[in-house]
Amino acid sequence: MDKNLFDKIKNDIVENQVWKAIFRHGYEDTPRNRVLMVTANVFLHLHPAKVRRHGVRMRFTWCMGGLTFFMYLVTVVTGIYLMFYYRPVAEYAYADMKYLEFDMPFGMLMRNMHRWSAHAMIVFVWLHMFRVFLTGSYKPPREFNWIVGVLLLVLTLLLSFTGYLLPWDQLSIWAVTVGSNMARATPLLGNEGPFADFVGANPIYDARAFLFGGGEIGPHTLLRFYILHCIFIPMVASILMAVHFWRIRRDGFSGPSL
């Protein structure tokens, strides 16, 4: 192809008002432009403009924090796709799962990716915590970010747990029943827990009933878990993630003192 023609077409695309309104700067490799790439981009500016060399290395970070966030993004995207076809109603939920698996384009693939990335997210967040412990990255001034991280770990488990119920099959209701039965044993607040009589907790009015929206697992539980899974916990987790990333950006990547 004629080199000049190619340059001319490229120029016509890049050098006009519309393009320049969207993209403020090109890929020019200058120190200034490298900084602008990060600071002028709302997504990339989660990062600081410069990071310490050792903090970039994979053998230091294991990439686990970033991958946990990446798995979260995968579950968000695939989860939205699933939400188009899934109704959190006891009569329809299971049928919608079958519909999704056999009739929807890429339905099975989206469901598989949603589930496996959710499991991967749990493994990654545990490994991330282990790595942060090994490098002592919770030490001052990063104590609070470790606390936020522990909260995010709990939310990750709760996200996965609430999602477990949604297929509304034998696996899901019994796993959630077993997992939630412990709430029934909460001291004071659970009907089978110690000292429940003093508070007046009973099977339809205790900690587990609050979680289930009733005395037993049922359609009300399905709706409750659906809203927790799709709206409430992701919202809280997103806020905490923003705090988590912001703190890393402010405090810098941990590393040996120079």
Add this chain to the structure above:
Amino acid sequence: MAEAAKEKKLPIDDKVHTWPHLVRLEFLVALFVMVALTLWSITIDAPLEEPANPTRTPNPSKAPWYFLGLQEMLVYFDPWHAGVVLPSLIIVGLMVIPFIDINPKGNGYYCFKERKYEILTFIFGFHILWVVMIIIGTFFRGPGWNLFWPWQRWDPHKVVALTNVDLPYLLGFRDYWISAVFSLIVIGAYFVITIAGFYWWVLRVKGQEFMERWGMVRFTITAVLVALMLSLPAKMFLRLVFNVKYILVTPWINI
């Protein structure tokens, strides 16, 4: 000359630009994981069993795999303890780590020597207790929550003799009040011995000066958490070796 030597020690800037150094790596790793996840998802289908039926309880009923460590703890402690108190303490215990660990070394780099005991404790709590309990709960528990080898057939009619007795009964106490007082003494003694032992151990390993810097509050929180963490293997030992069901039995709580 002195000036020049000092200048050499001043921190050199080891920073690199996020673009491209970090963004490039993140992109490549994300791409690789995305490909792996897609291949995995094409190959292995997510499970979907028959429709939910509240009247048919499967045996065994297992919680999601990441909670099986907690379900496995139910073998050794009652639900209020294994399912509520201990998980809450795990969360609180994790959160206080930055405040009870006052060792300034090992911040931002891998090092075992400078923080041997911190790392060993974490590995014990996380890898030995949490992960091993999950593995047992996932692969070694069958119908009736009985132990099965992974290659064994799950026999729902497996007969397991119920030989567990409470600790006071095992030692010959039959009267309720004497048993209860004895049990309380045993539990109290457990905490006194572990906490005193921990105190003695810290003094021996870290010295008086460290203990003063550490302070009573930090010591107490750490000692109680350590004692509670060790109570799980202690109870497992009593159960597996001496068939002890409970240590303390009251109308309200059993431990």
